[in-house]
Amino acid sequence: MIYKPGRIFLSVPHMGGHEKNYVDKALEDNWVTTVGPNIPGFEHDICQHTNAQHAVALNSGTAAIHLALQAVGVQAGDEVLCSTFTFVASANPILYLGATPVLVESEAETWNMCPQTLRQAIEERLRLGKKLSCILLVHLYGMPAKVKEIMAIAEEYNIPVVEDAAEALGSRYFGHQVGTLGQAGIFSFNGNKIITTSGGGALVTNDKKLADHTRFLAGQAKDAAPHYQHSHMGYNYLLSNISAGIGRGQIEVLERRVKERREVYNFYKERLREKGLEFLPEPKNVFSNRWLTTVLINPELGITPGQLRLALEEQNIDARPLWKPMHLQPLYQSTPYYGDNLSGQLFERGLCLPSSSNLTEEELEKVVKTIERRLGSL
Numbered sequence: 001m002i003y004k005p006g007r008i009f010l011s012v013p014h015m016g017g018h019e020k021n022y023v024d025k026a027l028e029d030n031w032v033t034t035v036g037p038n039i040p041g042f043e044h045d046i047c048q049h050t051n052a053q054h055a056v057a058l059n060s061g062t063a064a065i066h067l068a069l070q071a072v073g074v075q076a077g078d079e080v081l082c083s084t085f086t087f088v089a090s091a092n093p094i095l096y097l098g099a100t101p102v103l104v105e106s107e108a109e110t111w112n113m114c115p116q117t118l119r120q121a122i123e124e125r126l127r128l129g130k131k132l133s134c135i136l137l138v139h140l141y142g143m144p145a146k147v148k149e150i151m152a153i154a155e156e157y158n159i160p161v162v163e164d165a166a167e168a169l170g171s172r173y174f175g176h177q178v179g180t181l182g183q184a185g186i187f188s189f190n191g192n193k194i195i196t197t198s199g200g201g202a203l204v205t206n207d208k209k210l211a212d213h214t215r216f217l218a219g220q221a222k223d224a225a226p227h228y229q230h231s232h233m234g235y236n237y238l239l240s241n242i243s244a245g246i247g248r249g250q251i252e253v254l255e256r257r258v259k260e261r262r263e264v265y266n267f268y269k270e271r272l273r274e275k276g277l278e279f280l281p282e283p284k285n286v287f288s289n290r291w292l293t294t295v296l297i298n299p300e301l302g303i304t305p306g307q308l309r310l311a312l313e314e315q316n317i318d319a320r321p322l323w324k325p326m327h328l329q330p331l332y333q334s335t336p337y338y339g340d341n342l343s344g345q346l347f348e349r350g351l352c353l354p355s356s357s358n359l360t361e362e363e364l365e366k367v368v369k370t371i372e373r374r375l376g377s378l
């Protein structure tokens with residue numbers, strides 16, 4: 001799509017400055033492939049930052065989810081309990097494996113998987129004789145889910161947890177980085193995320209065997225032999241050394257990006273909460289990277305999120321609806337779902353505001369003024 005110049009986008013890449021050094025070095029040394037020093041370097045940086053013991057750099061967050069599900073043992077015919085309120089890339093890898101997602105509704109405090117609903121879903125699926133092989137827990141918009149409650153249920157029923165922390169790099173739960181709290185976690189470095197490799201992802205885990213097996217599958221599952229020998233079905237999922245170079249530069253500024261995104265959130269909140277827009281607070285002991293600032297529009301205002309979005313669009317400002325939950329997607333129409341449609345209601349009432357870490361004060365002011373003007377004209 002071609003946009004008018006001067007557009008304020010939802011969430012764009014924001015270079016730190018050192019990316020070019022890593023990429024230039026890769027080109028100079030001819031490490032222009034999925035092998036080269038930036039790969040272990042970037043994996044080391046991810047471990048340092050998250051305190052995970054192992055990281056595997058991959059070419060997308062989706063690939064990381066696909067491999068994480070396999071690594072914890074998801075097989076065709078199994079069921080995977082998955083947050084319904086998410087981007088489609090969380091759920092699709094369950095289908096890739098021939099397994100069935102069981103969609104679990106959110107709770108209102110964090111918008112992530114509701115522990116009570118999870119328990120109900122598990123109990124009913126077990127009564128129906130299903131094999132539940134994973135809980136895929138999403139930390140939406142960077143807000144950590146209720147991990148303690150979810151992990152307690154997971155342990156009770158002996159189901160592994162994979163965290164989809166694609167949007168939540170840098171977020172913390174009781175001091176721990178999200179993504180490192182289950183058997184495996186994944187991050188995305190897609191261009192819209194808090195840091196980017198232009199396209200990429202990573203799996204993190206404290207289980208060395210799981211990490212080694214993931215790396216094996218991601219590189220076409222080549223057996224140890226001088227010829228091309230294969231006993232497993234693998235994938236072409238490794239990250240390139242060029243992309244990893246961008247990642248190394250980006251991770252140097254991750255802390256700053258988190259701070260900047262949180263400042264964007266605070267700017268909007270200070271200016272707009274009195275105008276009838278609701279913001280999602282951080283629960284106690286939780287630190288969100290505030291990847292995207294989301295607002296709920298009080299129905300008493302007499303304006304829909306769609307109308308507000310169009311007012312912003314007229315000013316060349318990119319605002320987006322919240323993720324449309326999976327249980328409302330045509331693709332997942334006949335998929336089992338547990339819940340009261342809370343996320344469907346949030347979808348009806350919510351909007352994502354431009355949240356890039358490189359927004360200028362002038363741009364933020366323009367977004368706020370546009371919203372104030374539209375609300376004032378009611």
Ligand SMILES: *Cc1c(COP(=O)(O)O)cnc(C)c1O
Nearest residue numbers: 060061062087089090166188190
């Ligand atoms: C972006 C995203 C993904 C997928 O990551 P890619 O790197 O784009 O493949 C998965 N889950 C969620 C919640 C995401 O936001």
